[in-house]
Amino acid sequence: MNPSRTLATARRVLLQLRHDPRTVALMLVVPCVLLALLNWVYDSTPGTFDSVGASLLGIFPLITMFLVTSIATLRERTSGTLERLLSMPLGKGDLLAGYALAFGAVAVVQACLATGLAVLALGLDVTGSAWLLLLVALADAFLGIALGLFVSAFAASEFQAVQFMPAVLLPQILLCGLLMPRDRMQPVLEAVSNVLPMSYAVDGMKEVLTHTGVTGTFVRDLAVVAACAVLALALGAATLRRRTA
Amino acid sequence: MNKVPEAVRAHALTVVRGGRTVLDNLDFAVPPGRITGLLGPSGCGKSTLMRAIVGTQAHVTGALDVLGLPAGHRTLRSRVGYVTQAPSVYEDLTVRQNLDYFAAVLGAPRADITRAIADVDLTSHADALAGNLSGGQLGRVSLAVALLGEPELLVLDEPTVGLDPVLRRDLWALFHRLAADRGTTLLISSHVMDEAERCHRLLLMREGRILADDTPAALRDRTGSETVEAAFLHLVDEANSGQNKTAAATAATPAGESR
Numbered sequence: 014m015n016p017s018r019t020l021a022t023a024r025r026v027l028l029q030l031r032h033d034p035r036t037v038a039l040m041l042v043v044p045c046v047l048l049a050l051l052n053w054v055y056d057s058t059p060g061t062f063d064s065v066g067a068s069l070l071g072i073f074p075l076i077t078m079f080l081v082t083s084i085a086t087l088r089e090r091t092s093g094t095l096e097r098l099l100s101m102p103l104g105k106g107d108l109l110a111g112y113a114l115a116f117g118a119v120a121v122v123q124a125c126l127a128t129g130l131a132v133l134a135l136g137l138d139v140t141g142s143a144w145l146l147l148l149v150a151l152a153d154a155f156l157g158i159a160l161g162l163f164v165s166a167f168a169a170s171e172f173q174a175v176q177f178m179p180a181v182l183l184p185q186i187l188l189c190g191l192l193m194p195r196d197r198m199q200p201v202l203e204a205v206s207n208v209l210p211m212s213y214a215v216d217g218m219k220e221v222l223t224h225t226g227v228t229g230t231f232v233r234d235l236a237v238v239a240a241c242a243v244l245a246l247a248l249g250a251a252t253l254r255r256r257t258a
Numbered sequence: 259m260n261k262v263p264e265a266v267r268a269h270a271l272t273v274v275r276g277g278r279t280v281l282d283n284l285d286f287a288v289p290p291g292r293i294t295g296l297l298g299p300s301g302c303g304k305s306t307l308m309r310a311i312v313g314t315q316a317h318v319t320g321a322l323d324v325l326g327l328p329a330g331h332r333t334l335r336s337r338v339g340y341v342t343q344a345p346s347v348y349e350d351l352t353v354r355q356n357l358d359y360f361a362a363v364l365g366a367p368r369a370d371i372t373r374a375i376a377d378v379d380l381t382s383h384a385d386a387l388a389g390n391l392s393g394g395q396l397g398r399v400s401l402a403v404a405l406l407g408e409p410e411l412l413v414l415d416e417p418t419v420g421l422d423p424v425l426r427r428d429l430w431a432l433f434h435r436l437a438a439d440r441g442t443t444l445l446i447s448s449h450v451m452d453e454a455e456r457c458h459r460l461l462l463m464r465e466g467r468i469l470a471d472d473t474p475a476a477l478r479d480r481t482g483s484e485t486v487e488a489a490f491l492h493l494v495d496e497a498n499s500g501q502n503k504t505a506a507a508t509a510a511t512p513a514g515e516s517r
Contacts, residue, residue, distance in 0.1 A: 102365070257315075258276070
């Protein structure tokens with residue numbers, strides 16, 4: 014790892030995004046619009062918005078970062094720039110950390126906008142600190158980055174990469190407790206949801222929603238999400254090969 | 259005697275990919291500070307050989323030393339410049355932003371960026387988005403990246419494909435300047451035989467083997483040909499008739515002996 018190469022990579026990824034303002038706008042505006050829409054849908058039952066809205070604050074950064082990272086990494090692989098970079102003195106860690114920093118920065122902006130909108134304008138009723146919501150959103154974003162990087166190794170085209178989103182993320186969304194509390198699901202499904210990282214992303218958000226301080230459960234949820242992100246990142250790093258057939 | 263090692267030295271170099279032998283037991287050397295042309299029809303293994311030299315090719319067996327170190331050694335990563343056939347640059351960055359980034363990765367001085375852009379004659383397009391450039395211009399951005407940090411060995415995979423005659427002449431002049439002034443070793447592949455005459459030395463390849471390793475003049479003399487192209491065809495015919503004889507000989511040998 015070399016800080017100047019990591020920062021140069023992060024800067025490069027952000028510059029690429031700057032040349033693509035539409036993607037940036039979609040990443041930042043769409044979650045806000047969806048939250049507002051949801052608030053309207055639950056107009057008659059404000060309590061439901063609290064629970065579903067908080068869950069979505071955890072799910073949005075995961076989905077967005079998963080998509081941009083899997084496509085961006087796939088592009089690096091297919092355009093030959095990855096091969097070029099790996100034939101240069103760039104560490105795999107520099108590349109991964111550069112991506113994580115750049116997209117992490119976008120995730121911070123996205124999470125600030127979405128959390129700010131939900132708490133200040135849409136009346137999301139949070140017992141805990143909004144900063145903790147932000148912290149979970151960031152951890153979720155890193156999980157999305159790590160998962161996106163990992164699956165991009167198995168996608169041969171952008172078509173396939175996009176299809177990995179429903180394949181990898183939709184089952185997690187169905188089982189994470191957004192539609193049905195996890196402890197009221199069929200035991201097999203509950204067991205499955207217990208090993209899916211998004212369940213902890215959503216649980217962490219709900220924990221902040223209902224508790225004032227930092228609880229043990231909150232710390233555990235955050236740790237599980239972070240550990241899964243590190244694991245996926247390590248697996249993703251293993252798919253970056255300097256020598257290829 | 260052999261104090262200055264060859265830039266590249268291969269011994270029994272073999273690459274098998276997907277059950278197919280792409281490079282078959284190659285032995286050759288690339289002299290330092292010279293332009294060596296790697297010529298042969300497309301699909302003969304030129305790109306695989308170049309990837310083996312820069313250390314991105316998997317399943318390489320035999321010995322392959324680059325600048326005195328095993329190919330792909332980590333310290334070679336900043337000493338060897340490599341340009342793939344397809345331009346490998348970021349199309350959503352400008353020319354200068356591309357070079358800025360790769361210079362930072364290589365740890366090359368900032369002055370290299372402006373010079374590399376000038377070397378490939380893109381100064382007027384320095385702030386254009388790479389994706390808006392023509393194919394030939396994009397290829398030159400990719401070449402400019404390889405010039406950063408003054409690498410000792412430049413491995414260029416068909417760098418002049420699709421360029422007009424004036425640009426091709428200018429690039430060849432640049433290659434000769436690099437060899438003469440900076441002592442850079444260049445290994446340049448091409449399937450255009452008239453470019454062979456501009457090289458100091460030639461490696462002629464066909465079907466994963468090296469047909470000839472000589473200077474253009476010596477090749478022409480040896481085969482009694484007017485051009486390198488004619489010499490190449492002569493050597494191919496020679497190899498084909500030799501192969502037929504070998505095939506006949508192998509067929510005559512009892513199967514047990516060759517095992």
